[in-house]
Amino acid sequence: MKKTLRKIISLVLTAGMALSCAAFAGCGGGSGAKIKIGIGLYQDQGPAVTATREFLKGISEELNCEFTYVTLSQTDEAANKTAAQQLISSGCKGLILTMDSATEAILEECEKAGVYLGGYLADYETSFDKVKDNPNFVGTVVDGRYSGTAWGEEIAERIINDGYKNIGMIKFPSFAFPHQNEMDAAFRAKIEEYNKTAADDEKITVQAETTELMFQPLSADYFSANPNIDAIFGMCAGVDFIYPTLTQNNKTNIKLYTAGFSVDDSVLNNFGTSGNGCFQELVFSNVEAIVYPLVMLLNKIEGKEFEDTPSEAQRVDSSQIRITNNEELDIVKEKSMYYTGKFENSFLTASEVSDLLAKNGGTHEGLVKVVQSMSMEDLKAR
Amino acid sequence: MQEAILKNKSNSQSGFWGIIKTHIFDIFSVMGLVLCVIIFTVTSAGNLWNAYNISILIETVCGYMILSLGALFVYSMGFMDVSVGVQLGVYSILMIFILNSTGSMLLAFVTVLVLALLCGAFNGAVAVWLGLPSIVTSLFLMFVFGGIQYILIERTGSNMISVENYDISRFADSKIMITVMLVVGIVVFYAFNFTKLGKYTKSIGANEKTAAQCGVNTTLWKVIAYMMFGVCVAIASVFLLARTGSAGKGTGSTYAMDIMLCIILGGMPLSGGMSSKVRCAVIGTLTYVLLSNGLTLSGVDIQTIHIIKAVIFLCIVLLTCRNKGKILPR
Amino acid sequence: MWLITALCGADNFVSPIIMRQVLTEGSLTAIIALAIYLQFKNGRFDFSGGATMILTAIIAGNVTYNAGGNVFMFLGLCIAVGVILSLITSIIYSFSRVPVIICTIAVTLVYEAITYLIFEAKGLNIISYDISKFGKIPFIFIPLIIAILFFLFYSNFTVEGKRGKLLSMGQRSAVSIGISEKKNVIACYFVTGIILGLGALVYGSQNIISPQSNLSTSSILFSYIVPVFIGMFLGKASVDAVGIAVASVGMAIMNSGLDCLGVGGGGVQQIIFGIFMLGFYAFSGQFEKLKSLFMRKTLKNTI
Structure with a gap:
């Protein structure tokens, strides 16, 4: 009885295997003139x-x-x-x-x-x-x-207008993303230019050496090494690599200007003036x-x-679509195919x-x- | 009474059905491969057998086959080597450096061969001398080589490096790949079945204490087995590099798990022992490569491919790896 | 680590933020290491722990979020789903009679594949919500303490826990004297499921989880197996669960220290980690020899 049962199970499994392949198979290439x-x-x-x-x-x-x-x-x-x-x-x-x-x-x-x-x-x-x-x-x-130069300058202008004074700089390693070096340099040059004419109490301090993330989330020691930052320019994918660390360490008061986008409410509900207001800029292609x-x-x-x-x-x-305020985010939610996933958009x-x-x-x-x-x-x- | 039992036993093992019973799991593993071939021939509308696809299969199978054949010696002892993937990555990068600076393939190959032999010796000997589980030395090499791979690529200032000074694509020729696979296969088959190396590694896997008490120098044969694997890793790294001519920070990273899957699909017991066979590596590798190739050719959606592969793997192991006996296998 | 960082000029090691990171990371590591160790202790090398944890987190987190649930619902669901998935693994293992590593590899592939098929393959992202409270201090200690208590209770105060020790030391003899191995496997996986569920609760609260494939969750196993081995050695001095917890916090301290020294996350950290691991195992492997050598010398000097 046991042997028969085993044989039946073997046959059923084999048939199941065959059926699952057949059920999920596509046209296999024979699609006419397309x-x-x-x-x-x-x-x-x-x-x-x-x-x-x-x-x-x-x-x-x-x-x-x-x-x-x-x-x-x-x-x-x-x-x-x-x-x-x-x-x-x-x-x-x-x-x-x-x-x-x-x-x-x-x-x-x-x-x-x-x-x-x-x-x-x-x-x-x-x-x-x-x-x-x-x-x-x-x-x-x-x-x-x-070239990363243009975005680096654009973020610098935003930060100058938004009034943040201590800026953290985070990017991926240079060997993997060389254009982030251009963003970094352009940002620093713009800030330096601003500081030349700014009053002492209006000057902006930029983190001396940009932190490189080795494709792992930001470590919490970043905040003990940079205790006074009020904004971060995240040239890397900040949604996945910086924001989780900010959340875990209750540092969502630090404003994040970063590349990347997410359709997740946990991100979008904390953008601009909503929620904790951590995200100040999101960009996607x-x-x-x-x-x-x-x-x-x-x-x-x-x-x-x-x-x-x-x-x-x-x-x-x-x-690219640069989202810089809540109004623009609403437009993206309403009209952008990236968010809605619908061809009509x-x-x-x-x-x-x-x-x-x-x-x-x-x-x-x-x-x-x-x-x-x-x-x-x-x-x-x- | 005893005679009756023996007679009964020999009767049940002789004859056609007796042979089937004895080799049922081997038959299932071959059937799994044959079934894959039949199903994918149909679902890919024959694309599986076009000349171009055959050449892809040969190219893909080559690296996995050489590694699986070498891994037999390690797995037959009941051990595993999780560092093989990162070793491949580092060897590829080193070969590129040497080829770009000297243009000598011989020097590049000898360098990685020496390194692979040293790693094999380390894996085999150090674990015994320090009284550690073999997985520990393997993990150590995985971490160290992973770090070295990262540092080497970082120093180049680029995401990946390519061979510039040498035409490595000659090793991507199907005839050379088939020849090398056959040679490695024959050498491994002979070593595994007709030499002390194969016999002792299987007996170490079956029961190391008994093997030691029978006079086998288990430390020595462990080292030789790992070194044999190291030779195969060095050869495989040449063909892996020949496929793309480049290497990066993650090259080879998935091979450790892939080799394990290949061997399991072939019906090889991970505890090793006397039921380890060369055909496990061969059949398992072919099945594994065919699965990936066939599912893509059949137009299966990328998200669905994972579940199909998982179900097929589960079915095959349920059919080929079952143990009889009162106690649960470990 | 403090000495090393101080000598190298990194003065931010001893700070509330680093201590917080150490405790947070160490707690998660301890919970997962306990789950791996429980199977180890019972003679099994279970590949599916990582996949079980990831799938549990995705299911429980998304159901809780979609239902508008609270943190306790998340906790309950994590434990329930963790137990169910672990029991499925145990049933497949017990009745298929396939070696445990192979069986759990197959189960890992299936569970990883399922992460693509549920909730539109979005994974889980709840780190900004209230339901992720158990991923932060001080609430993170609750799942840690529950995990340790379950581990200790099962290992030392239950019949199946003690039978598990017998089975791991002499499987054939234990079965011959009448111990039901299948029952023991199911009981052990039940408790492992609870611990993995707690691990999923913390992991899902701290990380954005994506669907996984091709045995990528085995990297979780290989990362957390190091504190298991270290903890087994440290636990000889007291209780093994305490050893695991201490080892986990120790690994977190080392990682944080390396971050402070600026070598965190890169190739150098991996190399240092590998050397430390081998050095520790070598020491623990030779500990008895060194101990007897030391005692012989002391005896000689006394005589």
């Missing part, structure tokens, strides 16, 4: 992922595209190459990747397979100069601005910026390029994206203008 594009995201969940997928789903019919997703590894280049290879093997004609990891090796694979590669919210800092002349690389759209690599890929795949296509691949800045309709294609009369200049016209002002104007 162009298959592989998307490699740096996370497998979160509002950015949801919004990106919704946007691409919304435009897929119009563009006659089908999208396949993989999650890239933040640490393992071989895994990322495997993911890219699997996308190619599954029939993808173009790849859009959010990470500069094993890029040269991936491009070699793309060349062999006749597939094209574009970047999304990645500046390709390490490999751009090596790959920009590669005919299979169509360029990349950066996560905001390539629009998911619609993916149209840059997507359109460039489709042009290549369909064999029709822009008349003004640059001779080498470009690294294009995109506009997208900056671009499906037909507008289609019009950007070379075959429909689009130009490279027009495409760049579109990805650079998605700022807070543009959101307000919608």
